[in-house]
Amino acid sequence: MSISSQIVLRYNGEGHLRFDLPPGLREPELAAMLVEKLGAREGIYRVDLASNRGKLSIRYLAHVCGFADVVRWLHETVSSLSSRFAPARKQRAMARRDEQSLVPVQAGTASGLAPWLHGKIQEIRETFQAMSIVLKRSLNAAVAAANQRPRWVKEFMNDLLMLYMIKLHWHHIMTDWLPRPWTHRYEWLATIYLIYLSVQARLPQNA
Numbered sequence: 001m002s003i004s005s006q007i008v009l010r011y012n013g014e015g016h017l018r019f020d021l022p023p024g025l026r027e028p029e030l031a032a033m034l035v036e037k038l039g040a041r042e043g044i045y046r047v048d049l050a051s052n053r054g055k056l057s058i059r060y061l062a063h064v065c066g067f068a069d070v071v072r073w074l075h076e077t078v079s080s081l082s083s084r085f086a087p088a089r090k091q092r093a094m095a096r097r098d099e100q101s102l103v104p105v106q107a108g109t110a111s112g113l114a115p116w117l118h119g120k121i122q123e124i125r126e127t128f129q130a131m132s133i134v135l136k137r138s139l140n141a142a143v144a145a146a147n148q149r150p151r152w153v154k155e156f157m158n159d160l161l162m163l164y165m166i167k168l169h170w171h172h173i174m175t176d177w178l179p180r181p182w183t184h185r186y187e188w189l190a191t192i193y194l195i196y197l198s199v200q201a202r203l204p205q206n207a
Contacts, residue, residue, distance in 0.1 A: 004078040008126060012133060015062045017070055021054040030081055037077045044070065158198060165194075
């Protein structure tokens with residue numbers, strides 16, 4: 001498994017991405033070069049990396065570059081740096097294996113359950129993270145679809161409201177407003193304005 005495939009997306013917001021980096025990318029020299037190369041990309045204006053925890057935060061201008069561009073640049077940069085630092089990392093890994101080979105076999109078998117549990121917990125956490133991203137996108141799509149309802153629905157509801165208001169005030173219109181229009185001038189002004197709004201709503205909207 002390549003080291004770039006071990007990077008986990010933790011947050012995907014508008015112009016903001018957060019990743020968890022594997023231990024192989026948390027070395028100070030490699031982490032500093034990763035931040036420098038990503039920050040030089042057009043559209044990325046801030047890169048933060050907590051190398052001790054492996055938390056990488058990238059902020060970018062969405063109108064300059066997109067999510068796919070940032071992910072592609074990240075994988076390209078990681079692949080380039082990994083090939084550069086591979087020999088030194090291999091030597092350190094061999095040294096660690098030599099040290100671990102000196103540990104009694106019983107101790108190794110006793111502690112083998114902890115890494116397995118950690119891996120399972122990590123898989124469950126990543127699954128829930130992916131589900132939350134999918135659910136968020138589905139909800140956004142549903143809200144967008146609701147906002148794009150046909151125009152005739154709004155016009156129909158406006159007509160119903162106007163007919164209800166006329167029915168509610170019909171007696172006052174016939175017995176009070178018409179005989180004394182100046183006394184009820186404010187009511188007439190409000191009625192005329194409502195009619196004006198109704199007519200304006202039916203006019204074609206300019207693109």
